[in-house]
Amino acid sequence: MALRGVLRAGEVAIRVMDMKAARQHYGDRMGLHEMMTDDTGRVYYKAWDEHDHHSIVLREADSPGMDYFAFKVFDDATLTTLEQKLEAFGLQVERIEAGVYPKSGRRIQFVLPSGHTMQLYAHKEQVGNTLGLVNPGVVPDEGVIRGFRINRLDHLLLGGGHLDENVRLFTEVFDFDLGEKLVDHESGASLAVFLSCSTKPHDIAFVLQPQQNKFHHVSFLLESAHDVIKAADMIGKYRIPVDVGPNRHGVTRGATIYFFDPSGNRNEVFAEGYVHYPDTPTLVWDTRELGQATFSQDNTPRESFLTVLT
Amino acid sequence: MTETDDHRCDVARCVDTTRADAPLRHMVTVLDTQESFACRSDESLLAGMVRLGKRGIPVGCRGGGCGVCRIEVVRGDYVRHKMSAAHVDATDLSNHRVLACRIVPAGDLEIRVLGRMAQHVCAPPATDSAG
Ligand code: FES
Ligand SMILES: [Fe+2]
Numbered sequence: 492m493a494l495r496g497v498l499r500a501g502e503v504a505i506r507v508m509d510m511k512a513a514r515q516h517y518g519d520r521m522g523l524h525e526m527m528t529d530d531t532g533r534v535y536y537k538a539w540d541e542h543d544h545h546s547i548v549l550r551e552a553d554s555p556g557m558d559y560f561a562f563k564v565f566d567d568a569t570l571t572t573l574e575q576k577l578e579a580f581g582l583q584v585e586r587i588e589a590g591v592y593p594k595s596g597r598r599i600q601f602v603l604p605s606g607h608t609m610q611l612y613a614h615k616e617q618v619g620n621t622l623g624l625v626n627p628g629v630v631p632d633e634g635v636i637r638g639f640r641i642n643r644l645d646h647l648l649l650g651g652g653h654l655d656e657n658v659r660l661f662t663e664v665f666d667f668d669l670g671e672k673l674v675d676h677e678s679g680a681s682l683a684v685f686l687s688c689s690t691k692p693h694d695i696a697f698v699l700q701p702q703q704n705k706f707h708h709v710s711f712l713l714e715s716a717h718d719v720i721k722a723a724d725m726i727g728k729y730r731i732p733v734d735v736g737p738n739r740h741g742v743t744r745g746a747t748i749y750f751f752d753p754s755g756n757r758n759e760v761f762a763e764g765y766v767h768y769p770d771t772p773t774l775v776w777d778t779r780e781l782g783q784a785t786f787s788q789d790n791t792p793r794e795s796f797l798t799v800l801t
Numbered sequence: 802m803t804e805t806d807d808h809r810c811d812v813a814r815c816v817d818t819t820r821a822d823a824p825l826r827h828m829v830t831v832l833d834t835q836e837s838f839a840c841r842s843d844e845s846l847l848a849g850m851v852r853l854g855k856r857g858i859p860v861g862c863r864g865g866g867c868g869v870c871r872i873e874v875v876r877g878d879y880v881r882h883k884m885s886a887a888h889v890d891a892t893d894l895s896n897h898r899v900l901a902c903r904i905v906p907a908g909d910l911e912i913r914v915l916g917r918m919a920q921h922v923c924a925p926p927a928t929d930s931a932g
Binding site: 509553554555556734751753756757795798799 | 860861862863864865866867869883884885886887888
């Protein structure tokens with residue numbers, strides 16, 4: 492299948508406890524571009540190479556975590572089809588008028604079996620990546636790529652229950668593939684599932700948690716594993732709390748570093764990994780190799796990986 | 802104790818201890834283990850513990866978001882920064898149950914560890930609250 496239907500994670504709405512500190516983190520340190528503040532005080536960011544107006548929305552609140560996330564779909568007809576498929580699946584779908592979310596066309600919203608609020612939309616104002624569309628060249632002006640040199644929003648990992656129901660929803664309704672999964676060796680129960688709607692190893696993942704609707708991390712794509720190391724240098728310089736230093740995931744083969752924003756929300760910068768196609772078989776890891784599945788350069792599981800969420 | 806708007810204690814500042822405005826040091830005693838460490842007045846209690854390679858309080862997000870570093874301050878003064886309402890409510894605050902990554906000692910402290918890292922991936926225990 493050519494890439495139609497559900498395209499990508501296009502928007503993640505994150506709660507922060509202090510907007511001033513969050514702006515320093517997401518803007519000055521990570522190098523995302525602040526696009527606007529709306530009349531409720533929410534602050535909107537994009538990564539330089541995204542054409543759409545924004546991909547990260549910050550809201551000040553008394554606890555951190557995620558309000559909702561949204562995937563962009565190919566066109567309005569896709570939205571209509573998916574609304575019917577979602578209802579046939581048994582989910583309640585709420586319609587949101589165009590313009591309710593800034594720069595955005597109409598959306599549909601529903602709650603996943605894992606408790607997370609998900610939205611789909613087909614249109615968002617495109618502002619470009621500064622290079623233009625005709626003879627765009629390849630390198631933007633000095634200062635456009637900055638901070639951690641983030642190219643774009645890549646994926647998110649969310650915590651909750653009913654992982655297999657989530658897999659059924661994403662594969663049957665949204666045409667995702669189950670790229671990889673981590674299971675308990677004794678019981679065979681799913682502990683983490685990794686789903687792709689593209690040629691990336693994953694576009695969204697879920698990890699088993701005792702509580703519904705938990706936020707594990709949002710991940711940003713860098714150009715190379717070398718850029719991950721350079722981001723780690725900046726993380727060290729600015730004393731940003733690190734969860735797991737530079738390593739490579741067994742699952743997805745991505746080069747990674749995990750760190751936290753000033754409100755304790757986990758972020759990741761990520762590069763590389765393999766190419767996934769719809770006919771790529773599902774790869775299965777089990778708890779006998781929990782270390783390698785999570786962090787393959789030292790084969791050591793981190794307890795914080797499965798227990799520290801917002 | 803006072804609550805400030807500061808987003809986090811300034812652990813990033815490089816400290817010259819010979820300067821007149823060099824930070825004070827306060828002794829923090831973890832009653833569970835009877836271990837003590839000297840925490841600076843410009844770093845969170847948890848950051849002070851981590852910097853010295855000490856253990857005892859679980860270390861998570863270090864931003865007052867995940868709740869694993871919950872402690873009870875049994876004795877002593879401290880400054881409290883913003884922490885997740887999903888993990889610490891008004892009753893907790895008045896009973897000095899706080900998140901160690903978001904308090905800064907203002908004198909010697911005695912504390913008890915309340916937070917716990919869930920131990921096993923296959924049997925995730927219930928945690929105290931959502932967030
Ligand atoms: S370490 Fe997460 S709240 Fe303190
Ligand atoms: Fe990730």
